[in-house]
Amino acid sequence: GDIAAGREAARQCMACHGLDGLARQPDAGNLAGQTEIYLREQLKAYRSGKRRHPQMNVIAQGLSDEQIEDLAAWYSAIEIEVRMPE
Amino acid sequence: GDIAAGREAARQCMACHGLDGLARQPDAGNLAGQTEIYLREQLKAYRSGKRRHPQMNVIAQGLSDEQIEDLAAWYSAIEIEVRMPE
Numbered sequence: 001g002d003i004a005a006g007r008e009a010a011r012q013c014m015a016c017h018g019l020d021g022l023a024r025q026p027d028a029g030n031l032a033g034q035t036e037i038y039l040r041e042q043l044k045a046y047r048s049g050k051r052r053h054p055q056m057n058v059i060a061q062g063l064s065d066e067q068i069e070d071l072a073a074w075y076s077a078i079e080i081e082v083r084m085p086e
Numbered sequence: 087g088d089i090a091a092g093r094e095a096a097r098q099c100m101a102c103h104g105l106d107g108l109a110r111q112p113d114a115g116n117l118a119g120q121t122e123i124y125l126r127e128q129l130k131a132y133r134s135g136k137r138r139h140p141q142m143n144v145i146a147q148g149l150s151d152e153q154i155e156d157l158a159a160w161y162s163a164i165e166i167e168v169r170m171p172e
Contacts, residue, residue, distance in 0.1 A: 003171060020168050026123045030116065032168040037112045051137060079169040082106050082118040085089060 001036070001066070006074025009067050012059065021078045033080035039072035087122070087152070092160025095153050098145065107164045119166035125158035 007019070016025045021032025031039065045051035046060035047068075063071070093105070102111045107118025117125065131137035132146035133154075149157070 020170050022119075022166075022168060023121060023124065026121045027127060028121075029124050029128075030118075030120055030166070032116075032166070033108075034116055035109060035112045038109065038115050041113060042115075077171045080108075080116070080118070081167045081169075082108060083165040083167075084106050085163045 001069030001071070001073030003070075003073045003077050005067075006070035006072070006077075009063075009071050010074050013071070016055075017075075021075050021080075031075040032078040034075060036072040036076040039075055040068055043068045043071065087155030087157070087159030089156075089159045089163050091153075092156035092158070092163075095149075095157050096160050099157070102141075103161075107161050107166075117161040118164040120161060122158040122162040125161055126154055129154045129157065 010017075010019055013019075013031070014024075016023065016028040017031045018024050021030055021034075023030050042051060043060050043063060046053060046056040047063060049057060096103075096105055099105075099117070100110075102109065102114040103117045104110050107116055107120075109116050128137060129146050129149060132139060132142040133149060135143060
């Protein structure tokens with residue numbers, strides 16, 4: 001997918017997931033650094049209804065395959081570093 | 087949930103999700119820094135079958151409410167930093 005196009009498409013995701021992929025809502029997932037495969041599969045599952053969520057099913061039904069590829073490219077391009085508690 | 091108990095319980099998650107919450111398999115999600123609410127809801131959805139995945143449904147059916155709370159405590163306690171592409 002196209003990262004720049006994905007960043008643009010992510011404007012509809014920002015309210016819950018952030019442009020940076022850090023969840024802004026407690027029941028939303030972090031998308032930052034998820035793999036392209038994972039992001040593609042989840043968006044397609046929301047689009048087909050295989051995975052159910054009131055807002056995500058509606059949003060995903062408005063996404064083309066190309067937009068799914070671009071969103072997967074954007075969020076997977078975000079680098080993440082982790083620090084485990086001692 | 088109890089972070090130390092969660093770290094222990096995470097030994098059964100490590101192969102795909104890592105102890106640090108960074109996916110070790112391309113179709114597995116990153117768990118690091120997800121919110122406790124998100125982690126709890128997804129594990130309960132896998133346990134009840136509301137969310138379907140061949141391995142996760144089986145693994146989650148073996149989890150008690152307490153283990154779910156502990157796993158949610160562990161993975162949500164991992165701090166993440168993100169860096170967006172320019």
